[in-house]
Amino acid sequence: MKSSYQENFLTNLYATMFRIREFEEQVFELYKIGLMPGLAHLYIGEEAVATGACATLEDKDFIGSTHRGHGHLIARGADTKKMMAEILGKKDGYCKGKAGSMHIVTLDKGILGANGVVGGGIPIATGAAYMAKIKDTKQVTICFMGDSATNEGSFHESLNMAAAWDLPIVYVIENNLYGISVGLKRVTKVADLSERAKAYGMKGLSIDGNNVLKVYETVKEAVDYAREGNGPTLIECKTYRHKGHHVGDPGLEYRSREEEDEWKAKCPLICFKEALLKEKKTTKKAIADLETSIVQEIKEAVEFAKNSPYPDPSEAFEDIYS
C-alpha cells in the first residue's frame, strides 16, 4: 500500500464497499420476506471493482452500468434511500417505480443507467464518450460490463468505434466467471478477456478485481489516459459473485462449494480491512464505528422504502414521451 494514501481516502474506499455489501444483504432480506417485486442481481463479492473504479472519477464524469448495478450506483454516490425505494417499486424511488433494480438511471450523478440487456449499455456509454470527445468537455466515461457481455455484438461494435476514434472511455469487465449458470471457460477460449483489446488496437489489462487499490490504480491510469485524449482502455477485473445470478438463484448446481469457499476467502472487504489494520492505516474501533453508522444508514433506507407509497396506477401512462 502506497504510503501517500491518506487515511480518509482509504477508509472511504472501505466504507463504500461496506455500504454496497450491507445494501445488498438488505435487498436479499427484502426479497426473502416477499417485499421486493421481481428480482435483483446482487453485487456481493464484487464490491472492489465498482469502488476502486468510481473513486477515480470526477463529478462531471459518466458511468454506464449493468443488470448487476447496485454497486456501481452506490460507488458513484447514489442515494441509498431512493435506490431502495426504487427496488421496492415505490413512488419515491429514483425512477418513480418504473425501473426497479435493473434499470436505475440518475443523470445528476452521471449514471447513464443500469441496463437489463447484457451488453446493452456498452454502445450507450460509448455515445456519452463520443459527446465528450466532439464537445471537448474532458469528461470520461467508465463502462462497466460483465464477462458475458464481451460475447455480445454490442461489445465488439462499441470497442471498435471507441478505439478508431480515440474516445475518452474506460471499459471495465467484471469477470465473475459465470453467465447465469454457464462457466465462461465453457463458451470462451481466451483466458484473459483483456486479450480482446488487441483486436481493436486498444490497451488491455487483466487484474485482481478483489483488490480495491489495484482496481483504483489501474483504472486511474486509464481514466487519466482517456482524459488526456489518448483513447480507451479495456480492463478485466477478475472477481466472483458470492450469491447466485440473482436473488432467486442459490447457485448450487453449476459451481463447486470448494470454488465458492476459495473466493469467499478472497473477500474484497475482509482483505482490505486486514490490510488497513496491518499497515495501521486505521483502527478496529474506527472501522467498527464506520460499519455501525452504515448499517444504520441502510436500515433507514429500508424504512424509507417501506414507508414510501406505491405510485398511482395512472402514472403508468406518464413519462413515455417528453
Next chain:
Amino acid sequence: MTQDKFKEITYAQAVAEAIDEEMARDENVILMGEDVGIIGGNFKATVGLRDKYGDWRVKDSPISELGIVGLGVGAAITGLRPIIEIMFSDFMSLGMDQIANQAAKIRYMSGGQVKVPLTIRTTIGGGRSSAAQHSQSLQAWVAHIPGLKVVVPSTAAELKGLLKTAIRDDNPVIFMEHKMEYNKKYSVPVGEYTIPLGQANIVNEGDRLTIAATSSMVMRSLEAAQELAKDNIYVEVIDIRTLVPFDKQTIIDSVKKTGRLLIVDEGHLSFGVGAEIGMKVMEDVFYDLDYPMMRLGTEDVPFPFSPALEFPIIPDTKKIYQKSKEMARQ
C-alpha cells in the same frame, strides 16, 4: 403561398436541406451512419454536409448498426441531438435492441428524467429489384413499440418539414424515407418551415371514399384519385404522415362523410398498418360505414428479385384504382 415561393428539388435534396438547416441552427445536431460522409450517402441524401460541418459532426461509421444506434442513444441523453442513418429498414433488425429496448424505453424507465432527442433515418420500399433483404417497409415493427415516434413522409416538401420537426423532437423518432423517391423532383417551399408530428393532411377532397395512405402510397393514391375522378368518383385522400403519434380524428371525420375507408401502406399486409388503423377508427365509424373497410399492402411473401415477380406483390396506382372502384359502387 404563391408559386414563386416554391422551388423544384429532389427528395434526396430535401433530406440534405432539412439536415443542413438543422445543423446550422443547432450545433448539437450530428449525423452518423454508413457512407453518410465522403460520398454523401448511399442514396445521395447527405451530399455536401461533411464538407460543411466536418468529420466529427458528419461521421462515416463502421458497418455496426447496433453500435451506432446505441452510440446515438448515449450521445442523445448526454446533450447531443444525433441523426443516425440505417441504410435500409431491413437492417433495423441489427440495431433492434438499441431501438426497441434502449432508445424507446430509457425515458420511461428513468421516470421521465431523461430525454432522448434521437432521429433514426432509414429507408423503406420495394421496386428496385433489391430482393428480400433490402425492400421491406418495416414501419409496423417500430410503431408497435411504445416510446418511439414513427414518421412516413410522402413528398419532398412533406419530408423536409417533417424531418426538421423530427430532429427538433426530444424523443426517438424513426424517420422512414422511401428509396424510390430520392431522385424524383418535387415542388418544395422556399425558406424555413416545419410540419408538426401527429397531424394527418387531407391532400385531395372527395365524398365517395376515403383513402388513408402512407409514404409514396399517398402519391399513388392521388394518381388513382385522378383516374377515379374521370369516372365521377371523387375520393378523399389523406396523407397519414405519422403513425406515432397518430391522428385518428382526421380519418374518422372523413369516413363519417364518405362512409368508406381504404388504407394503403407498403408494409406487409398481415398484422400491419392497415389492420391497426382499421381497428383504431372502427369504434368511431362502424355505424357510418357503407362498405367494409379494406386495405392494400405488400402481399405476405418475401420480396422476390425479378421485376416480373416483385411488381405484382406491391400496391400501385392500378390496384388502388381497382379496389377503390369496387368499394365506391353504390
